[in-house]
Amino acid sequence: MDMTSFIDMLIGLFVAGGAWWANGITKEQKRVEILLNKTREDYATRMELRDDMKQVMDALHRVEDKLDKVLSRD
Numbered sequence: 001m002d003m004t005s006f007i008d009m010l011i012g013l014f015v016a017g018g019a020w021w022a023n024g025i026t027k028e029q030k031r032v033e034i035l036l037n038k039t040r041e042d043y044a045t046r047m048e049l050r051d052d053m054k055q056v057m058d059a060l061h062r063v064e065d066k067l068d069k070v071l072s073r074d
Contacts, residue, residue, distance in 0.1 A: 044052075
């Protein structure tokens, strides 16, 4: 094997490795884009979150009132 064939083989391996790396990066970018789109679909606005938290707090206040009634009987 002469030096030219060896250099050509190294260049070919380098190009193949670069193509493999670029393919992996492209697949990862597509995966991240899909996750980002899914996040946008499932995103809760501040007002929705505030309403949900108000409902939870109201339920906790009702439980607290019931506990106060039970404890005041004794």
